[in-house]
Amino acid sequence: MPTLLYKGKLIFKFIPVPESFKPLYRICSRGIFTLVIVLLLGHTTAFADPDGKALFMSNCASCHNPLKDATGPALQNIDKSFPDKEWGYNWVHNSAKVIASGDKTANDIFNKFNKTAMTAFPQLSNADIDAILKYVDEYKAPAAAAPAAGAATGEQPAESNGWLYTIITLSLLVLVVILWRANQGLKRAANDVEGVANEKEIPLYRSKFVIALVSIILFIMAGYWLVNGAVNEGRQQNYQPLQPIFYSHKVHAGINQINCLYCHAGAEKSRQAMIPSTNICMNCHKQINSYSGEGEHALKTAEGKTINGTEQIQMLYKYAGWDPVKKDYNRDAAGNILATPIQWVKIHNLPDHVYFNHSQHVKVGQIQCQRCHGDIQEMDEVYQFAPLSMGWCINCHRQTEVQFTNNKYYDIFEKYHDELKSGKRTGVTEAEMGGTECQKCHY
Amino acid sequence: MIACLVLTVSLVSCDSGNIRRTPGHIYAPDMTYSRAYDAYTSNPNFADSMTSRLPVTGAVARGHQLPDHLKEGDTTAYKTFTTSMRFNADELNEGRRLFNIYCGICHGTNLDGQGPLYASGKFASMPANFKDAKYLHMPVGQMFAAAKYGKNMMGSYAAQLDAKQRWMVIAYIKQFQSKNGGDAFTLGEATAKPDSVKAPMMAKLEDKKTK
Numbered sequence: 001m002p003t004l005l006y007k008g009k010l011i012f013k014f015i016p017v018p019e020s021f022k023p024l025y026r027i028c029s030r031g032i033f034t035l036v037i038v039l040l041l042g043h044t045t046a047f048a049d050p051d052g053k054a055l056f057m058s059n060c061a062s063c064h065n066p067l068k069d070a071t072g073p074a075l076q077n078i079d080k081s082f083p084d085k086e087w088g089y090n091w092v093h094n095s096a097k098v099i100a101s102g103d104k105t106a107n108d109i110f111n112k113f114n115k116t117a118m119t120a121f122p123q124l125s126n127a128d129i130d131a132i133l134k135y136v137d138e139y140k141a142p143a144a145a146a147p148a149a150g151a152a153t154g155e156q157p158a159e160s161n162g163w164l165y166t167i168i169t170l171s172l173l174v175l176v177v178i179l180w181r182a183n184q185g186l187k188r189a190a191n192d193v194e195g196v197a198n199e200k201e202i203p204l205y206r207s208k209f210v211i212a213l214v215s216i217i218l219f220i221m222a223g224y225w226l227v228n229g230a231v232n233e234g235r236q237q238n239y240q241p242l243q244p245i246f247y248s249h250k251v252h253a254g255i256n257q258i259n260c261l262y263c264h265a266g267a268e269k270s271r272q273a274m275i276p277s278t279n280i281c282m283n284c285h286k287q288i289n290s291y292s293g294e295g296e297h298a299l300k301t302a303e304g305k306t307i308n309g310t311e312q313i314q315m316l317y318k319y320a321g322w323d324p325v326k327k328d329y330n331r332d333a334a335g336n337i338l339a340t341p342i343q344w345v346k347i348h349n350l351p352d353h354v355y356f357n358h359s360q361h362v363k364v365g366q367i368q369c370q371r372c373h374g375d376i377q378e379m380d381e382v383y384q385f386a387p388l389s390m391g392w393c394i395n396c397h398r399q400t401e402v403q404f405t406n407n408k409y410y411d412i413f414e415k416y417h418d419e420l421k422s423g424k425r426t427g428v429t430e431a432e433m434g435g436t437e438c439q440k441c442h443y
Numbered sequence: 444m445i446a447c448l449v450l451t452v453s454l455v456s457c458d459s460g461n462i463r464r465t466p467g468h469i470y471a472p473d474m475t476y477s478r479a480y481d482a483y484t485s486n487p488n489f490a491d492s493m494t495s496r497l498p499v500t501g502a503v504a505r506g507h508q509l510p511d512h513l514k515e516g517d518t519t520a521y522k523t524f525t526t527s528m529r530f531n532a533d534e535l536n537e538g539r540r541l542f543n544i545y546c547g548i549c550h551g552t553n554l555d556g557q558g559p560l561y562a563s564g565k566f567a568s569m570p571a572n573f574k575d576a577k578y579l580h581m582p583v584g585q586m587f588a589a590a591k592y593g594k595n596m597m598g599s600y601a602a603q604l605d606a607k608q609r610w611m612v613i614a615y616i617k618q619f620q621s622k623n624g625g626d627a628f629t630l631g632e633a634t635a636k637p638d639s640v641k642a643p644m645m646a647k648l649e650d651k652k653t654k
Contacts, residue, residue: 058577061569062556063595070568071595116595234469241464257559259544265603272482283598284549287566302462341493343485349466352477383463 050128052135059121060132066139069327070287072113075136081105092129094120113327240383241345245315246307248299254377255297260369267358267369278320278339289313289324302381316342347384348373354390355441365430366403397435401427508606513584515592524584528607530614531632538615541608545600554619568596573616579625586613 056064063071082088083105091098091106095118098106110117124132191198204210252258261267266274291299291309299307314324321330321338329337350356361367370376374385386392404410404427405420413433419425434440469475480486486494503509513521530538543552549570551558556572571578590609593599604612614630621628 057569058572058575062571063568065567068567074567233467234475236463236466238461238463239466240462241466256548256563256565258548261544262548262603265545275483277602279598280602283593283600284560284566286598287568287596288560292565341491346483349475351475352479353474 050125050131052131052133055124055128056132056135059124063118066136071116072118073109075133076139077137079133079137088133089126089129091118092124093122096120235387235389236347236349236384237387238383239347240302240381241347242301243345243381244342245319246299246301246309246312246381248309248380249376249382250378250380251291251293251297251299251309255293260376264369267362269359269363271357271359273358273362275344278316278342279337281316282320282322285313285316285320286322286327289317299380347382348388350388353442355443364407364409366407367400393441394431394436397430399429401429402433404428511587511606513588513591515588518585521584521588522582524582524587526583526587526610526630528610528630529632530611530630534611535615535618535631537608538611538613541604542612542615545603546612549597554616566596570597573620574623579620579623583613583617583630586616 060075064073064075066074066076068074079085079088082091087098087103087105095106095110099110188198252263253260263276263280264273265276266272289310291313293309299309299312301307316322317324319340319342321340322328323330329339331337361372362369372386373382376382402410404413404416410416410428410433413428416425416428416432420428429435477484480494482495484494485492489496498504501510511524513524542550542554547558549558549560549566550556550573551562551570554573556570556575558570560566561570573579587609588594589597590600590604590612592601600609610630617625617630618628620626
C-alpha cells in the first residue's frame with residue numbers, strides 16, 4: 001500500500017475505496033467521463049465555425065475598427081454597401097484586382113482612403129469572411145468606463161478657513177481690549193469711592209513703552225518683507241502661464257501613462273529636454289480626434305473654467321496641418337507638410353548665466369523628472385514647482401547621493417570607488433565630485 | 444474695529460487664489476533672458492522664425508551612422524535592408540527600455556498590441572501584435588522603415604529614436620520573437636560580423652585608438 005513519510009511522519013496514505021462505495025464510485029466516474037466527452041464535442045463543434053473575433057483581431061484590426069474609420073473604413077454594416085456578396089469576397093481576396101477592373105464602388109473606396117492599398121487575404125475562405133462580417137455587425141462599443149472612485153464619493157474640495165480664524169482672532173482681541181478697559185474703569189471708580197488717588201492716565205499713543213514696541217515690530221516686519229521680496233524678485237516659483245493649447249499633462253502622462261521621455265526625448269540626449277514638435281503629437285492624435293474622458297476627468301483651468309478637450313485637439317490639427325476629414329496632412333507643391341510650430345510659453349527659465357544640462361541629470365544622474373518638476377502627471381496646467389534658485393540647486397548637489405556604482409560616467413573616481421568597496425563611505429554626493437564649483441554652472 | 448474689518452475684506456478680495464499667470468519682475472532682464480537666440484526662441488533671421496535648424500543635407504553627426512538611403516514607400520528596397528550591427532546583452536536591455544518608453548504605449552510592453560492606448564479603447568485600429576504570424580517573420584528592414592517613416596496609423600519615430608536606437612529596439616523585438624515562434628535571433632553579439640558600414644576613415648581612427 002503506497003504511503004509517504006516525511007521526517008518519520010505519515011503525510012500520505014492510499015486508502016482503497018470501500019466495497020460499499022463502489023457502485024456510487026462507478027456512477028460518478030462514468031458521469032464525469034460522459035461530461036468530458038460532451039464538453040470536448042461541444043468545443044470541437046464551436047471550432048467548426050470560424051471564430052470571427054479571432055480572425056478580425058489577427059487580420060483586420062490593425063487597419064479597421066468596427067465603429068470608427070481608421071486606415072480603412074469602419075466595418076460595421078459595410079457588407080450592406082457591397083454590390084453583392086461575391087464582390088466582398090473578391091475585394092478581400094485581392095482588392096487591387098477589383099480596383100484594376102475599373103469597378104466603381106471599389107475605386108470610390110480606394111480614393112476616399114487616400115489610395116492606401118488593402119493587403120490581399122487569399123488565405124481567408126468565404127466562410128471566414130462571413131464570420132468576420134458577422135462579428136463586426138454584432139460588435140457593440142464597450143460600455144464607457146465608470147467614473148473614477150474619487151468623483152463618485154462626491155468629495156468636496158477643502159475650503160480655506162483662514163478668513164474665519166482671522167475674524168475670530170480679531171474679535172477676541174477686541175474683546176480683550178474692551179474687558180481690560182472696563183476693568184481699568186471699574187478700578188478707578190473703586191479707587192474714587194475709597195478715596196485712593198488715581199495714577200494719571202497716559203493715552204496709549206503717548207506711552208513710551210507702546211511706541212517703542214510698535215516701532216520695533218514694524219522695523220522687524222518691514223525688514224522681513226523687504227528681504228524676502230528682494231530675494232524672490234526674479235524667481236518664478238508657481239508660475240503657471242496660459243498656453244496656446246490646453247494641453248493636460250495629467251491626461252497624457254497620468255491617465256494614459258505616456259512616459260515623459262516619449263515626448264521629451266531630448267532629456268536623455270541633450271541640454272534641452274525637447275519640446276515635442278507637432279508630428280509627435282500626431283503619432284497618437286491621427287487616431288484620437290476627440291476627448292472622451294469627461295466622465296473620468298473633466299478638464300478645467302486653474303480658475304475653474306471648463307475646457308472642451310475635443311476643441312483643443314482640433315486646434316492641434318490646425319497647427320499640425322492635418323485635415324481630419326481627408327485624414328491626411330495638407331502639403332505644399334513640393335510635398336512638405338504645412339505645419340506651424342505651437343508657440344508654447346516657457347515656464348522654467350534659468351538666467352542666461354546659468355548652464356543647465358538635462359541629459360547630465362536624467363541620463364547620468366538618473367534623477368526622476370518629478371524631482372525638479374513636481375508631480376507633473378497630476379497637473380492639468382503645468383506650474384513651476386521648484387524655486388530654481390541657486391540655493392535650491394546647491395542643496396540638492398550637497399545632499400543627494402548620485403547613482404555611483406554601475407555608472408560608467410563615474411568610473412574615473414577611483415578613490416571613491418575604493419572607499420565604497422572598503423565600506424569607508426556609503427555614498428557619494430555631487431558636491432564631493434566638484435558639484436559646487438562655480439565653473440560647473442557659471443562659465 | 445471697522446477699519447480692521449475693511450482691511451481684512453480688502454486683503455481677502457485681492458487674493459487671486461494663488462494662481463500666478465505672470466512671471467513677475469526681474470532685476471536684470473538682459474542677464475535672465477538670453478540675448479543670443481536660444482534653442483526655442485523665435486528668430487527673425489529665418490522665414491519660419493525657428494532657431495533650431497536641420498543639419499546640412501548629407502551631414503553625419505560624430506558617432507552616428509552613415510545615411511541608409513532608404514526611401515519612403517520603397518517596399519522592395521527595405522525588405523533586403525539590414526544592419527551589420529550586433530548587440531550585446533546591455534544593448535538589448537537598452538532596446539527593451541526604449542521599446543517600453545516609445546513603443547509600449549501602443550504595442551504593449553508584452554509586445555502583444557495591447558498597449559494602454561488601444562486596450563482603453565482610445566485607438567480605432569489595433570497596433571501590431573508582434574506575436575502574430577504576420578509580424579513574426581517580418582524582415583528587419585521593413586520594421587526599420589516603419590520606425591523611420593511610419594506606416595498606416597503609426598507615425599515616424601525618427602525624431603525620437605536615432606538609427607542605432609531604432610536597431611536596438613528592433614533587435615529586442617526580434618530576440619523576443621525568436622523565443623515566441625519566430626526566426627532564430629541573428630542580431631546578437633555572438634553572431635558578430637566585421638562592421639562593413641563603418642566609413643574607412645572612422646575605422647582607421649578606431650584602429651589607432653586601440654593601438
